Amino acid sequence: MLLWLVAVMAVALTTVVLTTRSILLSDVNERVAQILAQEASEFDNFVARGLDPDTGQPFTEARRLLAVYLERQYPDPDEELLGLIRHEPSPTVIRQPREIPSDLPLYQDAASLELIADDPAGSGTLHRPSGEVRWVKVEIAADADEPEAMFIVAYHSDHSRAEAEDVVSVLLAISGVALLMTCVIGWAVAGGILAPVRLVRTTAAQLTEQDLTRRIPVRGRDDISALAETFNGMLDRLERAFTAQRRFVDDAGHELRTPITIVRGHLELMSLGEGPEGAAERRETLRLVTDELDRMSRIVEDLLLLARAERPDFVQPAPVQLAELTADVFVKARALGARRWELPEVAGCEVVLDAQRITQAMVQLAQNAVQHTAQGQTVRIGSRLVGGARGLVELYVADSGTGVPAQEASVIFERFRRGGAVRRGSRGAGLGLSIVKAIAEGHRGRVELRPTPGGGATFVLVLEGSPP
Known part of the structure; x- marks a missing residue:
């Protein structure tokens, strides 16, 4: 330049x-x-x-x-x-x-x-x-x-x-001095302008997977400062992505290591039993191993589902009658447990969404409600239209259980995160709500946690009424 x-x-x-x-x-x-x-x-x-x-x-x-x-x-x-x-x-x-x-x-x-x-x-x-x-x-x-x-x-x-x-010679000398001064001043100005760019290059060269904490100091409000802010924002996203990836790998390794250890231990014990009692132990071991392998299979399937959530064809929207979809979800959820199931309201409109993915998310929310409630407690499923014929639609699952503690509300949708009640009685991997969140975001919507009047938790899918 x-x-x-x-x-x-x-x-x-x-x-x-x-x-x-x-x-x-x-x-x-x-x-x-x-x-x-x-x-x-x-x-x-x-x-x-x-x-x-x-x-x-x-x-x-x-x-x-x-x-x-x-x-x-x-x-x-x-x-x-x-x-x-x-x-x-x-x-x-x-x-x-x-x-x-x-x-x-x-x-x-x-x-x-x-x-x-x-x-x-x-x-x-x-x-x-x-x-x-x-x-x-x-x-x-x-x-x-x-x-x-x-x-x-x-x-x-x-x-x-x-x-x-002589006049031309003087003018030529002045021009030479002006050109020299331009070179010196231009070099200094260009160096000052390009210093942040060199800092960006140096910072980028020093970044590694182990150290993504370096940032560029931002001074002023010019284009170079905007470039530094953009670069810092990119580093923030990279750091979050690498942190989430490392946490995901650690959590996945932990969740898969546990059933593998159980399977190995029972297989080792299986060879020690002899006679009729040994046969009974082998049958019990086989049942436990099969159960753990099924759990591992579910974890792998959930991980694959979350991986596919990053693809553009994760959801395939089509026109759907929301009342019919809500009724189907209600019928399927009733088979999850002996609860007092209620269908207080349905939205009678046509929306554009992926019915299978929405059903998958709603059934997962219903399953969570069953895990957090006791037999005979109320679980309500419904849908409603918010903001007119072309506004937002909400599908919700509300339970009357213990609710979600305030300290867990901000992390409950993260992968391998489970609430207290689940940790005490469930063998899930903590991927269910992450899948629900991925399905909602695939529809350009969101999932919200709201309190239930009288106690409990309400999970709401907030989706656009028009095509995503």
């Missing part, structure tokens, strides 16, 4: 310098041309109207005309005014008595004067080793018996061009 900035600025400064040089040199040429044209015009006017100061009459001799005219002129320092009379054996040069800022004034350069005098054009440019000379000449009409005479204006433009080149 800095190289591109320097390159663009270098091109811009070079363009400015070259353009300025062209303008200055063009101005010099234009000014010289104006000076030459003005001097020629003034001499023509003097020839036409000038009078000899000694006689008061028009000039009759070219030498006298040139001498008087040159006495009255005050040219620029680089300007040289000459009168030239071409007679034999050598021409005569009439000049002003002053120094010319040139290594070789034109009046000392006979060859150049001869070239100007012989040139049929009235103006031109001489390119001499000592410098460039712009000139213009005005010939003076003379009688046949008088030698040829002319007025010559020469301008030594090297000095004016040198001044223009």
